[in-house]
Amino acid sequence: xxxxxxxxxxxxxxxxxxxxxxxxxxxxxxxxxxxTPAMVLAILFIVLPIILAFTYGFTDYYLLKPNxxxxxxxxxxxxxxxxxxxxxxxxxxxxxxxxxxxLQLAMALGLALIINKKVKGVGFFRTAYFSPAxxxxxxxxxxxxxxxxxxSGLINEILVNIGIPKQPFLSSADQAMYTIVAISAWxxxxxxxxxxxxxxxxxxxxxxxxxxxxxxxxxxxFLYITIPSLKPILMFLxxxxxxxxxxxxxxxxxxxxxxxxYSTMTILQYIYEYGFRHRNIGYASAVTLVFTIFLxxxxxxxxxxxxxxxxx
Numbered sequence: 001x002x003x004x005x006x007x008x009x010x011x012x013x014x015x016x017x018x019x020x021x022x023x024x025x026x027x028x029x030x031x032x033x034x035x036t037p038a039m040v041l042a043i044l045f046i047v048l049p050i051i052l053a054f055t056y057g058f059t060d061y062y063l064l065k066p067n068x069x070x071x072x073x074x075x076x077x078x079x080x081x082x083x084x085x086x087x088x089x090x091x092x093x094x095x096x097x098x099x100x101x102x103l104q105l106a107m108a109l110g111l112a113l114i115i116n117k118k119v120k121g122v123g124f125f126r127t128a129y130f131s132p133a134x135x136x137x138x139x140x141x142x143x144x145x146x147x148x149x150x151x152s153g154l155i156n157e158i159l160v161n162i163g164i165p166k167q168p169f170l171s172s173a174d175q176a177m178y179t180i181v182a183i184s185a186w187x188x189x190x191x192x193x194x195x196x197x198x199x200x201x202x203x204x205x206x207x208x209x210x211x212x213x214x215x216x217x218x219x220x221x222f223l224y225i226t227i228p229s230l231k232p233i234l235m236f237l238x239x240x241x242x243x244x245x246x247x248x249x250x251x252x253x254x255x256x257x258x259x260x261x262y263s264t265m266t267i268l269q270y271i272y273e274y275g276f277r278h279r280n281i282g283y284a285s286a287v288t289l290v291f292t293i294f295l296x297x298x299x300x301x302x303x304x305x306x307x308x309x310x311x312x
Contacts, residue, residue, distance in 0.1 A: 052285070054285075063281050080286070089262070100245050108192035132186060133188060137187065150168050150169070239303065243298075249272065253272075267287070
């Protein structure tokens with residue numbers, strides 16, 4: 001009798017195992033079914049362009065003569081070293097990133113700290129601060145171009161009324177990039193603000209209560225509780241914001257066209273100009289490859305810095 005019970009038990013266990021395996025296979029098939037459209041799009045618009053850029057970067061591919069392309073080795077990459085406009089565009093991009101990343105993150109964290117307070121009407125301000133992040137960059141650029149008009153713009157009219165002379169915000173090589181930095185930080189900080197706000201909500205309130213008992217002031221609580229608690233979020237935002245900043249193209253293209261005197265020309269705009277206006281796909285692809293490798297390097301450096309800081 002005992003032997004029969006054991007055989008029944010083994011049979012039930014085997015059937016259950018088979019059913020669970022069958023169920024798992026069904027889940028896998030369903031998962032791949034849902035993933036397939038995204039994978040196809042990723043291959044078409046990410047993987048394939050990377051492969052083509054790598055291939056074309058070593059050729060003299062001219063868009064209007066696709067059948068005449070020839071392998072030229074490292075000539076495109078050597079040309080970059082003496083391309084003054086490319087070097088200027090790279091320096092402009094670095095300048096933008098160095099200025100906009102700390103400014104945008106500081107604005108986002110400041111706004112998050114403000115709307116994290118339990119005060120009446122905070123929902124309105126949360127929406128108001130976040131709304132620029134969902135607007136089209138083209139629309140934002142056009143609106144600010146109109147408001148910053150050197151002769152009849154709203155901003156200059158306000159400056160004149162308070163006794164400050166009109167400023168050539170976008171028509172001055174000294175001011176144009178900093179103007180774009182300010183506009184970009186304003187338009188993008190709402191997204192980071194919401195992420196910082198989520199992080200602030202997850203900080204244990206007992207930590208602040210203990211700090212109050214120890215007599216810590218507001219700055220000390222911010223420095224020793226808020227910032228350490230937000231470090232994982234801060235690392236994520238620094239990396240994503242830096243990469244997004246390196247991809248700057250819409251604002252200078254719409255507001256200044258890369259001028260004056262190439263003072264706002266960025267790497268992506270330079271690639272667009274050479275690839276689609278000058279039809280030099282080979283050289284544009286080579287610049288794209290170098291720029292992509294540079295972005296990967298920057299991301300790795302940022303991650304390493306945060307890891308070392310966390311380990312310390």
